[in-house]
Every structure is written in structure tokens, then in C-alpha cells.
Amino acid sequence: MDSARQRVYNERSKKSRSLLMYSIGTILLSVGVTYAAVPLYRAFCSATGFSGVPVTDPTRFTPDRLYVTPETAGRKRITVHFNAQAADSLPWKFEAQQRNVKVLPGETALAFYTATNMGEEDLIGIATYNMTPDKIAPYFAKVECFCFEEQRIRAGEQVDLPVFFFIDRDIVDDPALDGLDDVVLNYTFFKARRNQKGHLVPDASEEAVLQSQGFDKYEHAPPVASSSS
Template structure:
């Protein structure tokens, strides 16, 4: 009986920890096309742009946006693309408008393509996975500060990669029984990374 109770407690504890641990793993490794959010990458020497040359051309970062069918928001990037050098930080903006007559909470997930660029795509500041409450009819600007890590240049598998798509998808959100913010319509305990939709990139 004691062993059964202990097993149940361990399984429950693991299930509660699985989502934040998986999210941290994705952010630290770039798994599943998740851009890096490791603060150790933000040292001063990493944020110095490399010199442009024949072998080190600017990388085109394109921006895509989509709102789920359950979220009556208009969600668009303010710029189509930005060209950056490895190590060069860049600021981009998205715009979200609540088209309904009710206040709504949204939450965004994201990914980058090609997926292999994810370990080198670092976000310094981002609105993803944070509660975004928009009043009825309200419009807000959502910033993202990012850079492509300088180690990108030393990876042979990155040769020929000069075009990146950063895709954000906004979902209507609610608080689950643990108090965590989750997309509406997603089963409890499923991480939003698992439902990212690269096919929505336009």
C-alpha cells in the first residue's frame, strides 16, 4: 500500500514537472525548432556583429503570424523581413488587435524554420508564453529582440542557410487547475510546443 501510494505521488510529481522541464529543455537546446533563450548566450562578446564578407553574408529573417480559429484577434508582423549578421541584435514588432467586444487572454507559441537553425537563434526579449490580455477592440504592439549566435559560422551544417522564418501562433488561453496558462482546446498537460504549426507559415 505504501509502495503504491509512493508510486502514485512520484508519477503525479513527474507529470506536473514535465511541461516546465520540457519547455526549459527546448529553450536551452533549440529542440523542435524552439529558439534559444539561454541567458548565458547574451554575453557582450556574443552581441558583437561579425564583419560582412563573401563567406559571411547577411541572413534574412522573415516573420509570419497566425491566430487560431478560436481567437478573434488580428495578429500580424509589422515588418516582412530583417537582414542581420551573426552576433547582430535586431528588434522586430508584431501587432495584435482584439476584434471582439470582450476582453480576451491570449498566449503565443513560436518556432523557426529550418529547424536546425534553432540552436543559434536566440531571443533576448519576447512576448511568447506570457499572458496577453487585450481589452475589447484594443490594439497592442508586441516586441521581440533577437540575434543569430556567432557560433552559427563554425557549424558546417549551417552552410547555405541564409533564410530563416520566425513563426508565431496566438491561441485563446485560460488557466488550468494548476494555475498555469494554457491554450483553450488543448488537453491539460500538453505543452504548446507540441502543437506548434509550421504549416501556418506563409
């Protein structure tokens, strides 16, 4: 009887330890997912165009996508308007060189912004972006853009910042976008800082960064992360 009781006790102890380890693992996994939610969400949006973030997936830039077909040639051109703003903490003058351009689906276009460092020291800036209305984002693809990397501008220096883009031809098959004639490409420049991992990130609250990317409009957007992450 004693040996039988001992076996039962050992089995229960083993199950208890397993349950404890499973619970701890679940908690750690949940914390990890929450910690990574914002960057993963941003990456997902950049790949799919969700939340008004223009697509930056390089697989969209194949030659067969970058020309105007007879079907798209008969469509009314879409007017792309350009907005620019710099955060209060960044003493830069940031503006679009053109108010808008008109493009056909499948047609590439080049636009320029200008940034001037009005401060007394060299500064690094990071640009965020989004599209309005957000439903255009899955079809708005950027081939090259100054927003892909940080920008260092010397004190008093002025630089031209290009963005090379196209609107995917598949937009003509989307009934939800039938009759869409005007879209807006929004850029916001933030002063850069290094986080605890040594990566350059916007020197602003997570809420401000999310708002500049249009993420704050969605109820399923990830929670605001710590500014030190």
C-alpha cells in the same frame, strides 16, 4: 525453533513491506514524471533550442556575444521571415509588420508584430513560437519578446508587439548550417484560460499547442497531457 522461525518470518515480512513501498514509490514517481513531462520538455527546448524552439536562456545575452566579428561580417546575411496566426477561438487580427529582416550572426535586430482585438470584450492571449528549419533554433536567441508573458488587449484595441533577437555567432562554425540563408519565426496566439492551479494557459488542446511549437514532429516528444493539467 519457534523463535528462529519467528525471526525468519519477521525478516520476510519486513522485506515484503520494503518491496511493496518501493513498488508504490516507483509507480508514483513514474506518474509524476509523466505528468511533468510536457512542461519540462518545453523548458528544456527553450534552454537548448531543441525542437525548433528559439533559445531564451539569458546567459546567452552577454555583451561579448552581441557584436559582429570580422569572420561573421564576411558571411552572407540570413533572412528571417515572420509568420503570424491566431487560433480560431481568439478573435484577434495578428500579423507581422515586416515580411522579413536580414541579419548577420552576432547582430541584434528588432521586429514588430501587430495584434488587434476584433471581439467585443477584453481578452488575454498567450503566444507560442518555433523556428523553421528547427536546426537554426539553438543559435536563434530572443532577448526580449511579447511571447514571454500573456498579453491583455481591450476590445477594439490595437497594440504593437516587439521581438528583439540575434543569431549567435557560433552558427558560422556549424557545418550543418553552412549555406543556410532563410529561416522562419512562427508565432501562434491562443486565447488564455486558467487551469486548475490558477495559471494562465492556452485555451486549446495540448495537441494544438504542441503542434504550434513544433513538438509534434519528434518521436521522442512527451505524450499529450490532460488539458486540465
